[in-house]
Amino acid sequence: MTDSSRDTTALLGEALGAADPSVRLRAALHAGTRPDPGLIDPLIARCAVEPDFYVRDMLTWALTRQPPERTVPLLVSVLNDDAAPPQAHAQALHTLSKIGDRSAWNVIGPRFLNSPDDDIARAAWRAAVALVPDGQAPALAGTLAARFGAGGFERRRSLSRALAALGAPGAAAAEAATHSPDPRVVAHAEATLRLVADPDAAFDDHVAAAWRLLAPGAGVDVAEDAVVESDAEHPDDAAEHPDDAAGRSDGAESR
Structure with a gap:
């Protein structure tokens, strides 16, 4: 130098x-x-x-x-x-x-x-x-899916996006989680499956739709999940x- x-x-x-x-x-x-x-x-x-x-x-x-x-x-x-x-x-x-x-x-x-x-x-x-190395995506999907229903909106949205990005293994893990006895887990898993099917739609729309499927009796106000997206959830944009x-x-x- x-x-x-x-x-x-x-x-x-x-x-x-x-x-x-x-x-x-x-x-x-x-x-x-x-x-x-x-x-x-x-x-x-x-x-x-x-x-x-x-x-x-x-x-x-x-x-x-x-x-x-x-x-x-x-x-x-x-x-x-x-x-x-x-x-x-x-x-x-x-x-x-x-x-x-x-x-x-x-x-x-x-x-x-x-x-x-x-x-x-x-x-x-x-x-x-x-x-993730080749062949380890299903195990990773299972690890991530174990976190369904936990945390606030931004955390749940990021988890759903990660599982959706895994493709078929992520979708399979989300599908399995829809059989959980916990309505929060089911709603999160359903929202993830909707995100896989329609990745361009806003995640809060998927969450609201999932809760509507479960209502009544889910025990959670849909409005708590209807959060507007912000730039903070897109850390990739500035770098690219x-x-x-x-x-x-x-x-x-x-x-």
């Missing part, structure tokens, strides 16, 4: 910690546009503390542009670090799902798939679906469209 390259890397590292989120966003965009293995460590470190949604996803995008043989082991190390903050784990899982290197599969175990932290669990489900994200983050801090 030349002195000029070292200076640029150092400046980008400083910019990733700037007070202005638009500066941090542009620094991450630059890091992805001009990949440099010297930036992998500061990019991963920033993922653990970055408060802005769009900057976090730009950091992920920048990491996907670095050599995976360098990036993946460092992300796995983050996941093996019990002292790492929850956000570090969630972002490492999210980034691994984007890189798609199946060598990281073994680090995604019950600890993350069953995490009580919504962000970690949702990221783990996406990563597991992206990295970095220029759009740059424009959106020029205002104030996000989520």
